[in-house]
Amino acid sequence: xxxxxxxxxxxxxxxxxxxxxxxxxxxxxxxxxxxxxxxxxxxxxxxxxxxxxxxxxxxxxxxxxxxxxxxxxxxxxxxxxxxxxxxxxxxxxxxxxxxxxxxxxxxxxxxxxxxxxxxxxxxxxxxxxxxxxxxxxxxxxxxxxxxxxxxxxxxxxxxxxxxxxxxxxxxxxxxxxxxxxxxx
Numbered sequence: 001x002x003x004x005x006x007x008x009x010x011x012x013x014x015x016x017x018x019x020x021x022x023x024x025x026x027x028x029x030x031x032x033x034x035x036x037x038x039x040x041x042x043x044x045x046x047x048x049x050x051x052x053x054x055x056x057x058x059x060x061x062x063x064x065x066x067x068x069x070x071x072x073x074x075x076x077x078x079x080x081x082x083x084x085x086x087x088x089x090x091x092x093x094x095x096x097x098x099x100x101x102x103x104x105x106x107x108x109x110x111x112x113x114x115x116x117x118x119x120x121x122x123x124x125x126x127x128x129x130x131x132x133x134x135x136x137x138x139x140x141x142x143x144x145x146x147x148x149x150x151x152x153x154x155x156x157x158x159x160x161x162x163x164x165x166x167x168x169x170x171x172x173x174x175x176x177x178x179x180x181x182x183x184x
Contacts, residue, residue: 037099039125046065049062049064049181050179064077080092094111119136120132132150133148142167144167157181158182159180160178164176
């Protein structure tokens with residue numbers, strides 16, 4: 001009989017800790033602090049942008065809108081280009097911009113209606129200049145290299161960007177420059 005009591009006592013002892021492990025965790029996940037978008041607030045609104053590529057015959061226009069999302073964690077950008085002679089259907093690109101306080105950098109996640117996507121990071125504004133590095137770029141059949149994109153805030157209603165890339169087959173460097181003016 002004492003052997004049976006010993007076995008029951010051992011079984012109860014081993015059962016109690018497993019019951020404690022099965023409890024549901026109730027500690028809430030800490031929320032990240034909302035980014036300080038004050039350096040980006042001039043962007044909120046509608047812009048008309050003219051982009052000049054050294055491999056195209058003329059500049060093309062893009063309608064760009066920036067708005068804060070309802071959570072306060074993202075600055076949403078929507079860019080739309082109408083069909084052009086070298087692009088038979090329109091292109092819409094969506095960017096979601098936020099600040100990662102852990103890595104101390106701005107992050108831009110982008111995607112478009114033609115299957116394109118990107119992930120760019122920036123250490124932020126240095127005066128009126130911000131440099132974006134595309135961490136998702138991988139050399140491919142069409143583009144073998146690209147530079148960072150530099151954005152310059154010319155005034156509260158005007159900014160410009162510049163970058164370049166190298167065509168894989170020809171080795172030609174293509175410069176791309178954009179000037180944006182705020183419409184509202």
